[in-house]
Amino acid sequence: MSRQRLLVIGGDAGGMSAAAQARRIDGSLDVVVLEQGEDTSFSACGIPYWVGDLVGSREDLVARTPEEHRRRGIAVHTGTRAESVDLDACRVTAADGRTFDYDHLLIATGGRPSRPPIEGLNAPGVLGVHRLDDGARIRAAIDALPRDRQGKAVVLGGGYIGLEMAEVLQRRGLAVDVVLADPLPMGLLDADMGERVCEAMRAMGMGVHTDQAVREVLLDRDGRACGVRTDQGTYDADLVVLGLGMGPEARLAEAAGLGIGVTGGIDVDATMRSRTHENVFAAGDCVQTYHHLTGEPAHVALGTHANKQGRVAGSVIAGRPARFAGVLGTALTKVGDLEIGRTGLCTTQAEQAGFDFRTDVVEGTTRAGYYPGAEDIAVKLVTEAGSGRLLGGQVVGGAGAGKRVDVLATAIWGRMTAEELSESDLSYAPPFSPTYDVVAVAARVVSRAERG
Numbered sequence: 001m002s003r004q005r006l007l008v009i010g011g012d013a014g015g016m017s018a019a020a021q022a023r024r025i026d027g028s029l030d031v032v033v034l035e036q037g038e039d040t041s042f043s044a045c046g047i048p049y050w051v052g053d054l055v056g057s058r059e060d061l062v063a064r065t066p067e068e069h070r071r072r073g074i075a076v077h078t079g080t081r082a083e084s085v086d087l088d089a090c091r092v093t094a095a096d097g098r099t100f101d102y103d104h105l106l107i108a109t110g111g112r113p114s115r116p117p118i119e120g121l122n123a124p125g126v127l128g129v130h131r132l133d134d135g136a137r138i139r140a141a142i143d144a145l146p147r148d149r150q151g152k153a154v155v156l157g158g159g160y161i162g163l164e165m166a167e168v169l170q171r172r173g174l175a176v177d178v179v180l181a182d183p184l185p186m187g188l189l190d191a192d193m194g195e196r197v198c199e200a201m202r203a204m205g206m207g208v209h210t211d212q213a214v215r216e217v218l219l220d221r222d223g224r225a226c227g228v229r230t231d232q233g234t235y236d237a238d239l240v241v242l243g244l245g246m247g248p249e250a251r252l253a254e255a256a257g258l259g260i261g262v263t264g265g266i267d268v269d270a271t272m273r274s275r276t277h278e279n280v281f282a283a284g285d286c287v288q289t290y291h292h293l294t295g296e297p298a299h300v301a302l303g304t305h306a307n308k309q310g311r312v313a314g315s316v317i318a319g320r321p322a323r324f325a326g327v328l329g330t331a332l333t334k335v336g337d338l339e340i341g342r343t344g345l346c347t348t349q350a351e352q353a354g355f356d357f358r359t360d361v362v363e364g365t366t367r368a369g370y371y372p373g374a375e376d377i378a379v380k381l382v383t384e385a386g387s388g389r390l391l392g393g394q395v396v397g398g399a400g401a402g403k404r405v406d407v408l409a410t411a412i413w414g415r416m417t418a419e420e421l422s423e424s425d426l427s428y429a430p431p432f433s434p435t436y437d438v439v440a441v442a443a444r445v446v447s448r449a450e451r452g
C-alpha cells in the first residue's frame, strides 16, 4: 500500500503546526509543504520589535527553518506558490507548473492585509507589515533616512499592529503621526478604555489623528510617498506604514470551490475540516472560526489560534480526535509603558449579541502601593445582568498590568460569575499586586451590586 500524503499549503504557524503534529503522530505519513516564500515557522509578531532594534536579527524570528523541518521528515518546498487546487483530482498545481497529489490537503495561506483603494497607496515608501521581508524593507527605509534632520513616519491604522509600529518607529528616532478612521485607537476596547490608550500615545509625543478618512498618499517628484492627506489635514512622511487590519487569504480556496463563511474565511468545523470537502482542512488566519461565548462565526487573525488550529488539524488528519473550541478574542499589546489587554465581549459586542449587561471599571495599582514600580491599572468588566456571569474584560495599565487579562479570559472561558471570580484563590505578594488584586476587586464590586 502506498503512503498516505498530507499536502500543506503555507509554511508558517497554521501549516507547520499541522505538518509537525501529523508527522509526530503518524510517522508513516508523507508530509509535503508548499511555501511561496523562503521562510518557515517565522514570527510576524516579532517584526515590530526587530524594526525597533529590540531583537537582534531576522534569524531570531525564525523558530524552525525549512532545513530543520526537512530533518524531521517534512518535505518543504520553499519558493513554491500553489496556484490552483483541483478538488476532484486531489491535485495542487504550483506556479512553476509542478503538480502535487494529495490524500489530505491542509490550507494555511494566512491573512491578507487590508489595502483600501487609496490613491498613492502602492507607491514606494508605503510599507506593509506582514512578512519578514516587510520588516527588512522598513528597517532599510529607516537606515536610508537623511541624518541631518529627524525622519517622519505616518502610521495608518490604530489597531495593535499600528500601535506597536508607532512605538518602535519612535524608538528609532522618527516623529510619528498615527492616523485612524475610528474615534479612538484599539477599536475592540470600549471608548473609556480606548481614551486611556489615546492619552498615553499623545503623552509619548505621538500625533494621534482620529476620525479621519485618508484621501491620498502624497508623492514627491520621484513618485515616492512624502505625506498623507486626509479629509482633515496633511501629514508629512518619509515613510508611511500600514496597519489597516487583516482579512482571511482565502482566494485560492474559494477559486477551487471550497465553502467560504460569512466572514470571508474558509468554512471549517471544530476539527478544522472543510464543511464542503471532507479530505480538505484549513487552519490559521485563512479560516472562519466561532466565538466561544456566542457561538457566532468569527475571524480573528492571531498566532495563538493559528498554532492551535494547525495542531488540531494535524491530529485529526493523523487519526487522533481533536477539536478547536473557538475564540474569545483575547489579545494583548503595549504602546510605550502602557499594557493593553482585552477578552470576551466589549460593550458593543455584548449589545450586538443581545445580552442584558452591566459594566464596571475599577482602578488600582499593579503592585502594593508602597512597593517600587507600582503603576496605575484600570480593569473593566462586562457582566450579564442578573446572573453576574462574566462576558468580557479589558485591562489598561503600566508594567505588569496586561497579563491579568488571562485571569479574566480563563474565568470567562469557564463561564464563571463575578462572585465566583471574587472568591477564587488568586495570588498576592507586594511586588506583584496589592493584597486584593484589582481583578478581584472589580469582580467583588460587580457581585455586590448584583446582590443589591
Ligand SMILES: Cc1cc2nc3c(=O)[nH]c(=O)nc-3n(C[C@H](O)[C@H](O)[C@H](O)COP(=O)(O)OP(=O)(O)OC[C@H]3O[C@@H](n4cnc5c(N)ncnc54)[C@H](O)[C@@H]3O)c2cc1C
Binding pocket: 009, 010, 011, 012, 013, 014, 015, 034, 035, 036, 037, 039, 043, 044, 045, 046, 047, 048, 080, 081, 082, 083, 108, 109, 110, 111, 129, 130, 131, 161, 249, 252, 283, 284, 285, 286, 301, 302, 303, 304, 305, 306
Ligand atoms: C506585525 C504583526 C504582529 C503580530 N503580533 C501578534 C501577537 O502579538 N500575537 C498573536 O497571537 N498574533 C500576532 N500576529 C498574528 C500572527 O502573526 C498570525 O496570526 C499568524 O502568523 C497566522 O499564521 P498562519 O499560518 O495562519 O498565516 P501566515 O503567518 O500568514 O502564514 C501563511 C503562509 O502561507 C504562505 N502562502 C500563502 N499563500 C500561499 C500559496 N498560494 N502558496 C504557497 N504558500 C502560500 C505565506 O507565504 C505564509 O508563509 C501578528 C501579525 C503581524 C503581522
